[in-house]
Amino acid sequence: MSRLAIELPGLSLKNPIMPASGCFGFGKEYAKLYDLSKLGAIMIKATTLETRLGNPTPRVAETASGMLNAIGLQNPGLEKVIAEELVWLEQYDTPIIANVAGTLTEDYVEVAKQISKSKNVHALELNISCPNVKCGGITFGTDPAIAAELTAAVKAVSEVPVYVKLSPNVTDVGEIARSVEAAGADGITMINTLVGMRLDTRTGKPVIANGTGGLSGPAVKPVALRMVYEVAKQVSIPIIGMGGIATVEDVIDFMSAGASAVAVGTANFVDPFVCPTIIEQLPEKLDWLGLNHVSELTGRSHR
């Protein structure tokens, strides 16, 4: 077996590297640059029941070593994602993790039920942490009881394992993690973006039309790493870690803190080849650490 291969609920990964949801569209743009079969998995853009056109522009603003975004879950809707995007992705030998979003519990349930039937969708990522929509999203991810209820409802209908994407915009991330684990979550993905703001110094008004946006990029890595470290101590289900990962060293840090695999987000915008580059560099880093298999990294910080 390859020294990079990882087995997680529903997922046989060639390597632990995958692009994060919202930073990779449905893969088409990056497929022009490299073979998507190189990736461990692909977390596709959040899918909602209906077509969403997202928020007004400007939707992004650069910040110190990071960026804010408030795209607003723009996506073509469940029907088109299943019939067009997922079918197109079938040409690649890469499992898809479908990010599921909605306004009401029923929306999540309906999207989960249908999208989990697609043959290349091997897991769901329950988006209870989008900070940029008025209804749904983060409102499900900041209350442990509501998060658990939604997790259980989606678990009841999903044909594939369910990972829950946690929000960092909470007082105690461990409490939410334990709560979704108890409700049947098969894994956790973390973290989503941190709510932030940038002002136009001249006018005093927010740069992003939505007012606030989600902060991502290298600036958030210390926060994400700390949260993965916390949660890893409190749950026994696997964690897919993310938050500012841009280099192979970042990957090692997240896995050491307790992640079993990682997702690369904003860095795809800076260097579109970042995922294959990291995958290529991983074996050499394992040699440097004297490790045989990448899974030996997971939880090193706690041993």
Added chain:
Amino acid sequence: MIKQERMCVIEQKEIAHNIFEMTLSGQLVQEMEGPGQFVHIRVSDSTEPLLRRPISIASINQENNQFTMIYRAEGRGTTLLALKKAGEEVDVLGPLGNGFPVHEAQNGNTVVLVGGGIGVPPLYELSKRLVEKGVKPIHVLGFQTQEVVFYEEEFRKLGETHIVTVDGSLGHEGFVTTVLAELEQDFSMYFTCGPVPMLTAIQNMYPDKKGFLSFEERMGCGLGACFACVCKTTEQVEVDYVKVCSDGPVFPAGVVQV
């Protein structure tokens, strides 16, 4: 094909106040299809500033693997870019986007090219390509003031050129529309790049003419994946939105809701 390459700075000079002309060399130039495409530049190898800067291509020389871009040093990124010296390397992703459809103009046609400020550069390669195929360009180039005017002579060599400044310090006083309103010669189509209010004014001025507008919007990836630069479309087209980076930046008149 889109490539990422560390390209070599051949020359960099300030050609007007805070307006820089940078010539870069590398294999990526062979991929450039035409005027109106852009490159996405990483101005620093560190995380600061983090994102790339989209900059339009001003001229392409595939014989010697060089291209030139003209940009205004205004924010953090472009100010750093302006410090690059000949011999240094710059991380370039490109070419990106769809440019101006040169094929739409026929030998013998007269066309109008309207540029506003830092929207002027892509019109230079466009004009060269049009002249090569026997099209007669009329250039109407608007700037804030004399000190930021650039490439006047370069455009004059290619055809009739009208310079207009808001304060009247060079050429006509007013806006590009002032000059366009007085233009006596008829033309078959227009090509324009500049601020949205200018694009809107031009589109409204010539509702029956064929026209192509190049838009600018805050971008993330530049590839079409992040959905940062979407624009709403008009009822004339089937899709609800377009992405400036990958569907554009050039769109036929009437497609983008302005």
